[in-house]
Amino acid sequence: MRIPLAIACVFLGCCTNVVFLELLVKEDPGSGNLITFSQFFFIALEGFLVTSKCGTVKPRIGIKDYMILVSMFFVSSVCNNYAFDFNIPMPLHMIFRAGSLIANMILGILILKKKYTFSKYLSVLMISFGIVICTIISGADVKSTQPVKGDSLPTTPWDDFFWWILGIILLTVALFISARMGIYQEVLYARYGKHAKEALYYTHLLPLPLFITLTSNIWEHTVLAVNSAPMAVPIIGITMPKTILYLIGNVLTQYMCIRSVFVLTTECPSLTVTLVITLRKFISLIFSIVYFQNPFTIYHWVGTVLVFTGTIIFTELVPKIQQSLQTSSKTEKVQ
Known part of the structure; x- marks a missing residue:
């Protein structure tokens, strides 16, 4: 019962999280740092109460080792969420992040001296x-995501394109830092063993002081969030600022998503985890296109199919499914 529930929570939590994220970004494109801080604070608070039991449980992995991991996690998280402030549409953001395998392979070859098969x-x-196709097509029609203010001058296409390029650079940096973080995690797990709950807690707790450098930006967008239009909360029957409601929804669903993925990684074979995460990403992308009516041309679809087909080939999903089915059929025959 725990595994089906975890799979359901991955789809519900992660997909809903993307919805709340897009609602936030459409309401305030510059709220990336506020979103990141809120997610980190909530998960760190939960970890302090549950995982470390109010600081009474000592970490099994050294704090010094965590600091390296934390610095990479902080930078990649900030870059990913901050990219929305640079005219990056949600579908491109999701497709770009789905290309993490590229960075993983490149760094695997350079750092770990790995060799890979032709497939x-x-x-x-x-x-x-x-990714290149989607990026080029998106770059051909860049539009500013910033809300137009009465006293501000309209941006030119070149301005929009310049900021979009910076957004692409941010996503690229985040992609490679995340990949490097994954390699470093492998090293830590090999040295200390797997302690996923602890790692989740400390990677969200230790970066909190770093947000001091972003205080002015976070405060600015907190004020904007508090002063956003009021919205009635379903079921509860109270009203609160729209952006605050979206932010709460984003943080809670992010927590549900992360915890559910954690359960899957500890309870299920890698095949199940890979399949669920790949399907989740694809469903999130489709929902973003359909529900939010994001521009998506035939070229975007070609790029999307290439990305997800490549992901399926890389993770050897089809052979693993066939092998799993053959194993189960043999087991049934034996019985």
Whole structure:
């Protein structure tokens, strides 16, 4: 019962999280740092109460080792959420992040001296082409995501394109830092063993002081959030600022998403985890396109198909499913 519930929570939590994120970004494109801080604070608070039992449980992985991991996690998280302030539409953001396998392979070759099969190289090539196609097409029609203020001058296409380029750079930096973080996690797990709950807690707790550098930006968008239009909360029957409601929804669903993925990684084989996460990303993308009516041309679809097909090939999803089915059929015959 726990596994089906976790799978359901991954789809519900992660997909709903994307919805709340897009609602937030449409309401205030510059709220990325506020979103990141809120997520970190909530997960750190929960970890302090539950995982560390109010600080009484000592970490099994050294704090010094965590600091390296934390610095990478902080930068990648801030870059990913801050990119929305640079004219990056949600579908492109999701497609770009789905290309993490590219960075993983490149760093795996450079740092770990790994060698891959032809199918792996082919899949990464497909993912790369898919992202390039989507990026080029999106770059051909860049629009400012900033709300127009009465006293501000309208931006020019070149202004919008310049900020969009910076957004692409932010996403690229985040992609490679996340990949490097994954490699470092492998090193830590090999040295200390897997302590996913603890890692989740400390990677969200230790970066909190770093948000001091973003205080003015976070405060500015907190004020905007508090002063946003009031909205009635379903069921409860109270009203609160719209952006605050979206932010609460985003934080809670982010927590549900992370916790559910954690349960899957500890309870299920990698095949199940990969399949669920891949499907979740695809459903989130489709929902973003349909519900929010984001511009999505035939070229975007070609790029999307390349990215997700490449991901399926890289993770060897089809052979693993076939192997799993064959194993289960043999088991039934034996019985």
